[in-house]
Amino acid sequence: MRPRVAMVLAIVAVLIGGVMLVPAAYAKLSGGDPLGGIGGGVAQVPAPAPTTPPAPTLSAGPVSVNFKGRFFSWALMDRKTGKISGARNMAATNSTESMIKAWIVSDYLRELDGKPLSAQRRQQAVTAIRDSNDNSAEALYNAGGRKPVLQRLIKMCKLTDTKIYPDRAKWAYTQMSPRDAVRMGDCIGDGTAAGPKWTKWVLNEMAHVRGGVKDQKSVTVQGGHWGIVDGLPESITAQGPVSIKNGFTMLWDDGQWHVNCLAVTDDWTLAVMMRYPPAGDPRTPSYGAKVCASVATQLVTPQPGAALKVPQQPLGKL
Known part of the structure; x- marks a missing residue:
């Protein structure tokens, strides 16, 4: 060719x-x-995967409370970063009252060091947290050595403002700041306080505290499900349990209500502490409970662009 x-x-x-x-x-x-197209003359571009906006949480921000009393302060720890924010006086102290019972229980359980927990001690641990039972807390405090229980708290949780009451190792009189209270909450949450075996158990007990603010029946049955948890929207409480432990005393030797609120979640821990004169019903810390709830509500950070319904906590007047 x-x-x-x-x-x-x-x-x-x-x-x-x-x-x-x-x-x-x-x-x-x-x-x-025929292997992948559907016709129509237009190139098929995959749709972007839907993104889920971040869930609401608590984050540092301004807090305004029309508080009329001798002392008011709060602190918030971001447990992911360890950063603590709060009131300017968050290093000032208040008596811990029953708030410290969460540590007393945790410390006793950790000190077991693998030994079995008796039925009696288990019941004391349950009621010390769920019912804020003073007798149960005192029994565990005695079993832990009394003052060394508080000394371990300061050392293990790296507290800087907490002081043991002079000449009396009474747990309720321990002076603690909101800044140290959130450190104690983080110490309980991260397993330092109760150890790996008992941490989830303690947090679960704190999430099932019983009784309302008016259910103060005796030193063995004191309602403690109030305060911070009442100021959180369902969009936060539905994410997981909120572990709480409040403390109060009726007209201590200074003639003031001493009211403290502590809450612990995976993301944050919040403490609100105050002293104020008797108001309204002198048998209950109702006013202080509303203050705690109000602080929590004001710190809620909503999803971007989403409407967020939060509980309203009118404080009333002192």
Whole structure:
């Protein structure tokens, strides 16, 4: 075959092949490919995966409370970063009252060091937290050595403002700041306080505290499910249990209500502490409970662009 003829045939073959390839390529772009397209003449672009906005949480922000009393302060710890924010006086102290019972129980359980927990001690641990039972807390405090229980708290949780009451190792009189209270909450939450075996158990007991603010029946049955948890929207409480332990005393030797609220979650721990004169019903810390709830509500950070319903806590007047 002559060279010129061979060249012409080669060119024709290339042209024919190109004509056959173009429709096939077009078919794939237009969705005509029987293996994956659906037709219609438009290229199919996968839709972006939906993104879930971050859930609401508590974060540092301004807090305004029309508080009329001798002392008011609060602190919030971001447990992911360890950063503590709060009132300017968050290093000032208040008597801990029953708030410290969460540590007393945790300390006793950790000190078991693998030994079995008796039925009697288990019941004391349960009631010390759920019912704020003073007798149960005192029994565990005695079993832990009394003053060393508080000394371990200061050392293990790296507290800087807490002081043991002079000449009396009474747990309720321990002076603690809101800044140290959130450190104690984090210490309980991260397992330092109760140890790996008992931490989840303690947090679960704190999440099932019983009784309302008016259920103060005796030193063995004191309602403690109030305060911070009442100021949180369902969008936060539905994420997981909120572990709490409040403390109060009725007209201590200075003639003031001493009221403290502590809450611990996986993301944060919040403490609100105050002293104020008797108001309203002198048998219950109702006013202080509303103050704690109000602080929590004001620190809620909603989802971007989402409406957030939060409980309303009118404080009333002193």
